[in-house]
Amino acid sequence: MGHSQLEKQKTHDRIVEIASRRLREKGLEGIGVADLMKEAGLTVGGFYKHFSSRDDMVAEAMKLAFGSWEAKVRSEGRAPTDVPMAEYSANYLSEVHRDDVSGGCPFAALTADLARSGEKCRSLATEQLKTNLGNMTDRMSAADEVEARRKAIIVWCLMTGALGLARIADDEKLSDEILETARSFVNDFSAK
Incomplete structure (x- = not known):
């Protein structure tokens, strides 16, 4: 070049x-x-x-945003799938992530916008959602693949929704409570 x-x-x-x-x-x-x-x-x-x-x-x-977490983890010499669920949820549902909207999860920041976006952007979001759910499924404790997938969908929805609601709350105590409650639930629900 x-x-x-x-x-x-x-x-x-x-x-x-x-x-x-x-x-x-x-x-x-x-x-x-x-x-x-x-x-x-x-x-x-x-x-x-x-x-x-x-x-x-x-x-x-958006493609860059969707891949930013994986790129960060790889830059630390780790594979994204090697991050245990407890560590993943602790980082995702943290005050640091809540406060870093511009560097954080695009799904939590832009759910409604992505739903209204153009075909190309929605397609990228859908592919990343499939990847995230696949990775999340691998982290779930379950009797079989169907149950693991069901739990992964519940956990992913809970985490992105909780992060979004924690960002909305202008009461820091409530915001922190939302994050802590979601972290606790995710860890109990997904524990292997």
């Missing part, structure tokens, strides 16, 4: 990273191209050198 192509790729990656964080923070419609490019230190006209449409940029940013 030539120098200019390498620079273009770095700029593209920077735009996608900023978009990934801002979309989780502000919603899929919460940031416009002009504001995004300004934050990246670029002009609006440069946007179309990197993306054919805003929808393409949103899809790429």
Whole structure:
């Protein structure tokens, strides 16, 4: 890759990273191209050198967001499937994750937005949801695969919903109580 192509790729990656964080923070419609490019230190006209449409940029940013936890775990030298359920739920249902909307789980931050998003974004979300449920199923204590899958769906719904509700609460004590109650339930429900 030539120098200019390498620079273009770095700029593209920077735009996608900023978009990934801002979309989780502000919603899929919460940031416009002009504001995004300004934050990246670029002009609006440069946007179309990197993306054919805003929808393409949103899809790429969401793909990055969906893979961010796995990438973080791999950067620590671990496989995502090796993270025990108790550790996973403790991290997911933590005050740190609650307070890091822009760097956190896109499902908890954007459930309603993703449901209303375009075909490409919904397809990416669906594929990641299948991956997450598959990984969660492997962590469940159950008599058989059907029961493990059922428990995985319940746990995933509980965790994303609890994180979202904890973020809504402007009463920190209530917010912490939601997280702690969900963590406790998840650990009891999924224990192997």
